[in-house]
Amino acid sequence: MKIERIAIDSQVLGGNVLAIQDFDPAADFAGFEHAYIAAYDPVYVSAKVPLERISDVHALESAGFQLAECQIRSMVKLRKPYDVSAYPYDFEQVLREEDLDAVLDIAETTFVHDRFTTDRAIDPAVSGARYREYARQSFVSPDEAVYRLMDRERRTVAFKTHRYVGATEVLFLLGGVHADYKNLGLGLINEYFEFNELIRKGIRKGITHISAANYPVFNLEIAQLGFRVLTTFAVMRKTYSRGSRTKE
Secondary structure (H helix, E strand, O other), X not given: OEEEEOHHHHHHHOXXXXXXXXXXOOOOHHHHHHHHHHHHOOOEXXXXXXXXXXXXXHHHHHOOOEEEEEEEEEEEEOOOOOOOOOOOEEEEEOOOHHHHHXXXXXXXXXXXXXXXXXXXXXXXXXHHHHHHHHHHHHHHOOOEEEEEEEEOOOOEEEEEEEEEOOOOEEEEEEEEEOHHHOOOOHHHHHXXXXXXXXXXXXXXXXXEEEEOOOHHHHHHHHHHOOOEEEEEXXXXXXXXXXXXXXXO
């Protein structure tokens, strides 16, 4: 097992946020936990384990972790572009700081199914601030990109971010629709435009992670866009107060 500090989450929560990698139920978890508490004095620690490994879930529960989210990893192959000629929108990469603000505003307000929004132990304001910073990170990271969907009056109505993984694969990151334009089918249109842009760039495969509680996106990607489920995960978390005393 190893521990990773998550920089953006730590910034937003105001204390160190850690993620456990390669969880091993046979290891001395008490000693491992003592070491990361001593090193980081965390406020939040998470671990993601395949859902079929129920024994791992139980081991984490015994250590004081609770289920935060069921997460789905899925994949889509990008083959034929979609016909978007009937849609009165433009899709372009955000390259200027002044064009980013509208995207950040959507990122801050659009998400309602993520594990930080639904967690009663977390300040409700954390989720929006967190996604705002992740969208900003995609703007400055050389291997990531931010795109926006605009109407004919150049208003940003939706956005997408992704990370390039090699020459022909991407990891889909964030996507959202402005609150004033929800329930109009823009989520699907936004995906069509992104897929077309990626195909144009030679991308042939995309991977994504979504919350199983996000039924609209789950149905959109699986039923309409041809995503195939690869793995499901239990995302477990434990919160801590300063000075190594657990809250729960």
